[in-house]
Amino acid sequence: xxxxxxxxxxxxxxxxxxxxxxxxxxxxxxxxxxxxxxxxxxxxxxxxxxxxxxxxxxxxxxxxxxxxxxxxxxxxxxxxxxxxxxxxxxxxxxxxxxxxxxxxxxxxxxxxxxxxxxxxxxxxxxxxxxxxxxxxxxxxxxxxxxxxxxxxxxxxxxxxxxxxxxxxxxxxxxxxxxxxxxxxxxxxxxxxxxxxxxxxxxxxxxxxxxxxxxxxxxxxxxxxxxxxxxxxxxxxxxxxxxxxxxxxxxxxxxxxxxxxxxxxxxxxxxxxxxxxxxxxxxxxxxxxxxxxxxxxxxxxxxxxxxxxxxxxxxxxxxxxxxxxxxxxxxxxxxxxxxxxxxxxxxxxxxxxxxxxxxxxxxxxxxxxxxxxxxxxxxx
Amino acid sequence: xxxxxxxxxxxxxxxxxxxxxxxxxxxxxxxxxxxxxxxxxxxxxxxxxxxxxxxxxxxxxxxxxxxxxxxxxxxxxxxxxxxxxxxxxxxxxxxxxxxxxxxxxxxxxxxxxxxxxxxxxxxxxxxxxxxxxxxxxxxxxxxxxxxxxxxxxxxxxxxxxxxxxxxxxxxxxxxxxxxxxxxxxxxxxxxxxxxxxxxxxxxxxxxxxxxxxxxxxxxxxxxxxxxxxxxxxxxxxxxxxxxxxxxxxxxxxxxxxxxxxxxxxxxxxxxxxxxxxxxxxxxxxxxxxxxxxxxxxxxxxxxxxxxxx
Numbered sequence: 001x002x003x004x005x006x007x008x009x010x011x012x013x014x015x016x017x018x019x020x021x022x023x024x025x026x027x028x029x030x031x032x033x034x035x036x037x038x039x040x041x042x043x044x045x046x047x048x049x050x051x052x053x054x055x056x057x058x059x060x061x062x063x064x065x066x067x068x069x070x071x072x073x074x075x076x077x078x079x080x081x082x083x084x085x086x087x088x089x090x091x092x093x094x095x096x097x098x099x100x101x102x103x104x105x106x107x108x109x110x111x112x113x114x115x116x117x118x119x120x121x122x123x124x125x126x127x128x129x130x131x132x133x134x135x136x137x138x139x140x141x142x143x144x145x146x147x148x149x150x151x152x153x154x155x156x157x158x159x160x161x162x163x164x165x166x167x168x169x170x171x172x173x174x175x176x177x178x179x180x181x182x183x184x185x186x187x188x189x190x191x192x193x194x195x196x197x198x199x200x201x202x203x204x205x206x207x208x209x210x211x212x213x214x215x216x217x218x219x220x221x222x223x224x225x226x227x228x229x230x231x232x233x234x235x236x237x238x239x240x241x242x243x244x245x246x247x248x249x250x251x252x253x254x255x256x257x258x259x260x261x262x263x264x265x266x267x268x269x270x271x272x273x274x275x276x277x278x279x280x281x282x283x284x285x286x287x288x289x290x291x292x293x294x295x296x297x298x299x300x301x302x303x304x305x306x307x308x309x310x311x312x313x314x315x316x317x318x319x320x321x322x323x324x325x326x327x328x329x330x331x332x333x334x335x336x337x338x339x340x341x342x343x344x345x346x347x348x349x350x351x352x353x354x355x356x357x358x359x360x361x362x363x364x365x366x367x368x369x370x371x372x373x374x375x376x377x378x379x
Numbered sequence: 380x381x382x383x384x385x386x387x388x389x390x391x392x393x394x395x396x397x398x399x400x401x402x403x404x405x406x407x408x409x410x411x412x413x414x415x416x417x418x419x420x421x422x423x424x425x426x427x428x429x430x431x432x433x434x435x436x437x438x439x440x441x442x443x444x445x446x447x448x449x450x451x452x453x454x455x456x457x458x459x460x461x462x463x464x465x466x467x468x469x470x471x472x473x474x475x476x477x478x479x480x481x482x483x484x485x486x487x488x489x490x491x492x493x494x495x496x497x498x499x500x501x502x503x504x505x506x507x508x509x510x511x512x513x514x515x516x517x518x519x520x521x522x523x524x525x526x527x528x529x530x531x532x533x534x535x536x537x538x539x540x541x542x543x544x545x546x547x548x549x550x551x552x553x554x555x556x557x558x559x560x561x562x563x564x565x566x567x568x569x570x571x572x573x574x575x576x577x578x579x580x581x582x583x584x585x586x587x588x589x590x591x592x593x594x595x596x597x598x599x600x601x602x603x604x605x606x607x608x609x610x611x612x613x614x615x616x617x618x619x620x621x622x623x624x625x626x627x628x629x630x631x632x633x634x635x636x637x638x639x640x641x642x643x644x645x646x647x648x649x650x651x652x653x654x655x656x657x658x659x660x661x662x663x664x665x666x667x668x669x670x671x672x673x674x675x676x677x678x679x680x681x682x683x684x685x686x687x688x
Contacts, residue, residue, distance in 0.1 A: 012508070018588060033658060123654045127652070131419060346512065
């Protein structure tokens with residue numbers, strides 16, 4: 001309510017601000033250096049992707065949806081592919097599922113390492129930022145050598161994957177993982193031991209288990225607060241039943257715990273990828289997939305790096321989806337920023353904000369809000 | 380007449396004026412390059428700081444709405460003049476200071492503080508919210524490191540029985556480095572200089588992820604160039620002062636280069652090592668640790684002097 005806060009000192013962050021890599025508008029009311037209230041506004045990068053998907057056929061829509069997020073692109077296309085395969089009743093062959101899962105975990109590696117760098121940058125710890133991004137290049141190289149692309153791998157097909165994983169590639173992935181694991185141990189050491197960094201992370205943005213439940217947090221943010229919520233464990237998809245991950249839980253829910261939880265999750269990812277590479281099922285990469293999908297609707301959920309990714313897909317029996325609804329994980333974590341930053345120093349706000357690993361563009365969907373019966377507003 | 384020309388030359392060309400600015404640009408380059416290499420980056424080219432300065436100086440200076448224009452334009456000049464004037468009282472390049480008078484140590488410390496004060500006032504002068512927060516932080520930080528920094532520089536002065544820089548400098552020339560017996564004072568002086576220059580981890584006043592460029596957010600063109608050059612000059616002056624007092628003096632230009640650059644390497648390494656301190660952490664650290672250390676050092680010096688001499 002801007003009208004009632006006229007006399008207060010409001011610090012606007014965004015839509016253009018050095019702390020934000022994507023546009024969103026935050027208003028932090030400060031008293032000296034202490035934040036007293038916060039609000040957020042999205043919608044600067046609404047791209048009409050959901051509507052766009054309705055005008056494309058089932059295959060084309062997948063490539064469009066892959067572009068919702070630049071970091072977890074494979075998570076989006078996999079969630080969509082799994083949903084459509086469920087509707088069609090044609091599951092992908094086991095080998096394709098294993099390759100999808102390997103890519104998902106590699107994506108988690110590159111996403112979390114990127115986050116370590118960004119969060120360190122917000123704390124003014126440029127050295128950690130540069131180091132983690134340098135080492136992240138290892139994952140990017142693996143992904144590039146696998147699919148030819150660093151970001152949108154477009155590895156999925158409806159009913160399978162495009163690329164096979166040969167022994168030579170498996171070896172290069174294993175070598176990369178060995179290196180990364182060593183580096184991750186090093187980052188874990190820095191995060192746990194660097195006194196100046198701990199002063200910026202310990203006790204900052206703390207969210208208790210009850211608060212995390214109440215605010216509906218998901219992903220590593222919720223797990224750092226002790227909420228055992230991980231779709232890979234709760235509702236296993238792909239081969240997560242045969243090659244399970246152990247859920248990583250924190251207890252204190254501050255920024256430091258989020259660092260620890262995310263890095264520990266990466267050790268889990270490394271372990272799962274190694275298991276998958278060792279037990280890669282033999283067989284076809286693709287199955288024949290129909291052009292028309294029988295009428296019906298389905299929900300497809302997978303655990304993206306930032307938390308549970310939700311897809312609702314509806315088919316009218318034709319070549320196009322009738323409706324695709326996407327709910328990205330960042331959207332559910334923003335409340336924790338608004339609540340969590342109150343009472344903190346202004347200097348901690350960028351840290352708290354980046355602590356949820358926000359992905360702004362992914363959130364921007366059109367929502368019709370009915371505040372009063374008969375009156376609709378679009379936001 | 381020839382006397383006047385000599386003074387003018389000293390002020391404008393060597394060792395003040397242009398030489399100081401050129402050295403400042405060189406030291407900025409070395410600082411940035413070292414930081415970049417420590418962080419696994421490539422870093423700027425040799426002439427990058429000069430190119431930045433020339434480009435900024437050539438650009439139009441936009442005077443934003445809501446400022447007092449005369450302050451907005453004159454504060455960068457005052458800051459720059461302060462830093463350059465301070466350079467005239469120190470043993471630049473190992474030569475005797477251009478000007479020297481009893482008590483000039485206090486003058487130099489004041490002139491160096493003038494730069495920070497100008498930045499703070501410049502930020503408070505603009506109506507921008509980031510500038511105001513930045514200005515508050517700049518001035519808050521000024522009050523935290525200024526006293527320990529001065530105390531740290533006073534220790535050698537007390538040993539030399541003079542507050543005149545040239546006298547202190549001559550007294551330490553050829554002696555054992557004061558940084559060894561007075562390592563606390565040396566430490567406080569180096570950290571104090573980093574605080575003065577708002578280098579990481581004391582860069583909360585210009586923390587880009589919160590308040591963009593801090594107090595100087597509204598500055599562009601000439602004003603920004605002058606503030607940046609002023610900071611570069613202050614870097615050189617500060618390093619020279621610490622090297623002259625604590626590192627056994629500066630007998631010749633070569634020694635000057637070696638000692639100040641050695642200090643610069645230490646400063647760059649310290650910048651790369653730490654995460655940024657919040658402003659409350661900075662102030663707390665200086666008053667809880669920095670000031671006490673400096674006072675303890677001063678006490679030790681006074682007692683030792685009483686016992687030995």
